Amino acid sequence: MSPLYHLPASVHYDPDRHVWARPDQDGFVKIGAAAPLREVLWHAPEVEFWAVDRVAVGSPLATARAREGRRIAIASPVAGVVAELNELLDVAPHALVLQPYVRGWVARVYPDNWERDSVMLLSGSSGAAEYRGRLD
Numbered sequence: 001m002s003p004l005y006h007l008p009a010s011v012h013y014d015p016d017r018h019v020w021a022r023p024d025q026d027g028f029v030k031i032g033a034a035a036p037l038r039e040v041l042w043h044a045p046e047v048e049f050w051a052v053d054r055v056a057v058g059s060p061l062a063t064a065r066a067r068e069g070r071r072i073a074i075a076s077p078v079a080g081v082v083a084e085l086n087e088l089l090d091v092a093p094h095a096l097v098l099q100p101y102v103r104g105w106v107a108r109v110y111p112d113n114w115e116r117d118s119v120m121l122l123s124g125s126s127g128a129a130e131y132r133g134r135l136d
Contacts, residue, residue: 005132007034007035007131008101009128011101012077012118012121013034013122013123013127013131014077015130017077018036019031019032019034019076019077020101021077022101023114024108027111028109028111029078029080029108029109030107030108031105031106031107031108031109032074032101032105033064033096033100034100037064037097037100038097038100040066041064041072042067043097044094045064045065046065046093047063047064047089047106048063048064049061049085049107052082053081054080054081054082055078055079055109057076057077057079057117059075059076061075061076061082061107062074062085062106062107076109078109078114080110080111081109081110082108082109083107084108086103086105086107088103088104089104
């Protein structure tokens with residue numbers, strides 16, 4: 001994979017699932033697919049949201065259509081209540097691939113225990129560098 005992926009230090013990464021989480025000031029956590037997933041997803045992947053009210057760590061929030069007919073699960077890196085799904089992805093699914101950290105987020109979750117779940121995530125510039133190293 002390319003070392004040129006934009007991996008902002010402002011988010012927390014689950015490198016095994018290629019997802020990110022970023023706490024908002026209001027206590028919610030935005031979750032999305034990390035930029036390296038674009039290697040396997042279509043340019044404008046069909047996104048299917050899973051109808052759930054709560055998620056556990058590793059539970060799918062959505063799936064996205066990948067190349068070769070595969071579907072990739074976008075799993076939650078935190079446990080909590082699903083407060084919002086990004087409806088923009090219904091009309092502009094390319095945002096998942098082209099703007100994964102801005103407009104392409106998948107869900108907002110109110111975490112049960114952010115401190116507990118965030119310990120398992122890579123964070124900051126050192127976390128982004130470690131994630132990039134795992135991709136190489």
